[in-house]
Amino acid sequence: MKTNPHFYPVILAGGRGTRFWPLSRKRRAKQLLALDGKHTMIQQTVARLAPMAAPSRFWIITNDDLRPAILRQLPKLHPKRIIAEPAGRNTAPAIGLAAFLLLRHDPEAVLGLFPSDHVIADPAQYRATLAKGIEIASAGENIVVLGIRPSRPETGYGYIEAGAHDHDGSLRVRRFTEKPDLGVARQFLDAGNYFWNSGMFLWRADTLANALREHLPNTAPLLEKIAAAYGTRKFAETFRKLYPKCENISIDYAVLEPRSAKGEAQSRIFCLPSDFGWNDLGSWTALHEHHVAKAKRGGGSLVPTSGRFTLNAQNNYVHVLDKFVALLGVSNLVIVETEDALLITTLDQSQDVGKVVKHLDEKKLHKLV
């Protein structure tokens, strides 16, 4: 495919993914798990972007807990571009740092910001959408956000309200909204001009840098100093000292929402309606449904290879390795076992798994988190 020599994928991989406990742990977060196929989520993220950018152009922002495993899982990437934040400061400083780093390196840089733990069913369609987005973002002070066409009244995501059509199939963004309640989510679904905020953005490094200088005037200079130290012996110390002073805020709150408040004509934020089988796999239940759908399409097996016996048991998600599993008279359960833990919950309640991790944190049961 035609590639853009100024395109740099920046993968945000600092998340803890507690909703996949007990499989996910502090040092083995969701993005490092092979939840869907042989390769881990972050390996799949890199693999589907690989046709668009050479390995040396990838940047990963993560933390010290996860960096060693990421280095192991992605040996072709440039280790110095796998950056461990000294403290979590949400997405705005992470993305901003990437922008300032790239700006010193390539003034024409276009950043693609990607979560590290999502599933994309149709990578070719995904890359075609991205190519279009890169074109729009390259053209000037545009911010491109990939909006997922909603298929259900989901209350777990933020939504993008789109306005007028613009060039190349994109839509002007009118507004970013918080997670809606079910009634509002239904209205959004019916309205037809609302999209799920995928967390995938494209913009030029200089556009992003300027946005940060405007919206985070205290944080932007800190990030510039850190970027200036990159590649020198002072980098680690500078990073450790200054980064924790950055504002702890998401890019949505810091930049996108205030920017969109300028009105759809002024904000220069574009939504690219996307339809490439996106799934954020936000819980065991989402993973189960993904596997069921895939199996229905003939795209893979539902169950791992260990033996199983079921009687009056339907629609259970079972992640148990090397063990015979017998299910009698139980349905809609989530059953996940590791060497040191066993989780049993329901498909309805699996989003509460983070509460187990909170409990373990509080009880200082460090080995289990």
Added chain:
Amino acid sequence: MKTNPHFYPVILAGGRGTRFWPLSRKRRAKQLLALDGKHTMIQQTVARLAPMAAPSRFWIITNDDLRPAILRQLPKLHPKRIIAEPAGRNTAPAIGLAAFLLLRHDPEAVLGLFPSDHVIADPAQYRATLAKGIEIASAGENIVVLGIRPSRPETGYGYIEAGAHDHDGSLRVRRFTEKPDLGVARQFLDAGNYFWNSGMFLWRADTLANALREHLPNTAPLLEKIAAAYGTRKFAETFRKLYPKCENISIDYAVLEPRSAKGEAQSRIFCLPSDFGWNDLGSWTALHEHHVAKAKRGGGSLVPTSGRFTLNAQNNYVHVLDKFVALLGVSNLVIVETEDALLITTLDQSQDVGKVVKHLDEKKLHKLV
């Protein structure tokens, strides 16, 4: 306590106890498990009879799969009196063999027949009841059966219908009944003269031997030949050749039911109403209820020592070792884990666990049974 020098406990320990899979296995049947306290069911059975008979007077009828573990668990018993049947032939031949063996040894012998896997809450009361039963049994051609006063309309047990009162608080037995349906079980409970058949019997060896000669005329001579070879070099071979030729039948069908058909005045079968906290722990659910009741009485802890977190989760039976268990939004489950298997069922359906074992047998998954 006053003991009878002719009393011999005969413990039937050949059962497989598949309803406690995956904990119970072919070589680790229910009676070899510590389901209720530190000691195994068979160790508890022997311990509560120990004040009534010296270790050398115990006999155990089991099979080759279980004998090695029984020898390890009960090192004080006489190894030659732990007898492994070459083939399972139900209770009549097992009990009959014990009678013929004891008869050669002590013509005055009184056998106490005991299942090896039941719980008795009040051992002192139990021994007092047995002492009374031994007295009745010693007196002549009497058969004494311990009848449990029913506390619920249980459909899983056989019942004893009692008739006239007799000496020492015992009742004449009118009839043995099959497992009733719920309506009939309710009638039995209301009637007041029905008792659960505990499977515990007392009778003189010569009474039993004569009963077998009368009711199992083909089997009795085989058992006499086996008993005659006991202690000689020919025993193993004789046992292996003749025992499989014995009729495969329970003592209830073979002797008690036809005998009781003679009428309560003639049959000389006596029911000793018993109230010593008997529980046959017939399923994971029964075990769970037993533990809950015990915990309510302050008699012990419900949960094992490994960590646990629950949220909207009630009344679950969890047998998981060395693992943190998190339960969210699940209730009335039975969860049992071993190194190679995981069972999840409901309190309502745990009696079907035997079907898992049947499946494993059919699939020749020998390691799991």
